[in-house]
Amino acid sequence: MRRAFGRPYSNRELESFLKAAVRGGAKRIDLFFMTGLPKQDYASVLETVVYCRHLLEHYGGKKTLSPFISPLAPFLDPGSMAFEQPVRFGYRLLFRTLEEHRQALEGPSWKYFLNYETRWMTRDEIVYSTYEGGRRLNAVKGELGIIPSALAAAIDERIRRAVEVMKKIDAIVDTMAGAEQEEALRKLGTHVREMEKSIVCDKRELEWPTHFFRMNFLKILRTIIFPRRPNILRAS
Structure with missing residues (x-):
């Protein structure tokens, strides 16, 4: 799967690196596993969690290792090889032009921002496998x-609520149109904003133990999943 996306290293090589890093005294190692990759299906996303357990059991002593699951979002990058040659990499593009991407960013949830599906997963499956993988x-x-354990329980509840809201949004989009749809989404607005806060980890997990600089990975991840809608003036 990694090789199909230009990352030609094996699990054995990854674990060799982790072993060397831990032996060398590394205090923090973050691993980000992505959803929406070539040859990845719903089941393989959940298998990633099983592998994360293995890594944590072997290299997670003293809380050194922190694995995460996040989507390839919001876009398959325009100009990238996968965007320019989607069939070769197993992608199906949903938007191509700048205007199509701008309109997508006005969608009611991050699912509607995604500009792709794959041969192995629909857009729905990418979204819900991300939530389920993150929950597990x-x-x-x-x-x-x-x-x-209390934090884990709180995160689980936030993910559960986020999935519920996502399903409500989908139901509104599928069954309503025009002013009726806009009004229903407006009423759901507060819950949508809460969903945007409910990514699949807690912000403290993304804080690095350093006194010299700080990178706010929570904001980085939230920006990827929930980018601000651009304030673009349309030409009259």
């Missing part, structure tokens, strides 16, 4: 003591 990984972290 969160449970593993809680079980192994990587994060406090």
